[in-house]
Amino acid sequence: MIEKHQLQNNFNSLSQKNLETRVKDLTAEKKQLQRDFDILNKKGTVFLFMSTELSWSDSRQYCRDRGADLVIINTEEKQRFISSLVSERVWIGLSDREQEGNMKWVDNSTLKQGFWLKGEPNNSGGNEDCIELNYYREKMELSPLNNWNDLLCSEKKRGICEK
Structure with missing residues (x-):
């Protein structure tokens, strides 16, 4: 039972880290897309x-x-x-x-x-x-x-x- 509880905690911890990493990656991608859009917008037609x-x-x-x-x-x-x-x-x-x-x-x-x-x-x-x-x-x-x-x-x- 203790082993099952430890495995569940490890799984939860890993899932949380994976989600945090994914959110961080998506946030960085969004910022890059916004920068690219702003650059294109300054050049004229979009x-x-x-x-x-x-x-x-x-x-x-x-x-x-x-x-x-x-x-x-x-x-x-x-x-x-x-x-x-x-x-x-x-x-x-x-x-x-x-x-x-x-x-x-x-x-x-x-x-x-x-x-x-x-x-x-x-x-x-x-x-x-x-x-x-x-x-x-x-x-x-x-x-x-x-x-x-x-x-x-x-x-x-x-x-x-x-x-």
């Missing part, structure tokens, strides 16, 4: 990749709740960069929800240069008003400069926020 699939409007609200908005892609360089980061179809901050055919970014600026898939935007079914960026697939006809598609805004997918 991109947040959503872990949840939401409609376009809900994705935009998700971004806005974090002091950001859906990403605006207004240069070829930025298009190539964002395309290199994604491995699935994602929402970007472009739509023609207000007026069909009049594409506007979330900051209300008009689209000057698009990176559309062949045949897009096509407003299939008469109600595709929100824009997704497809990921680059080497063996398909997608390229980093031709991978946008108009889609139903209610579709659920991850989005990219820009701060």
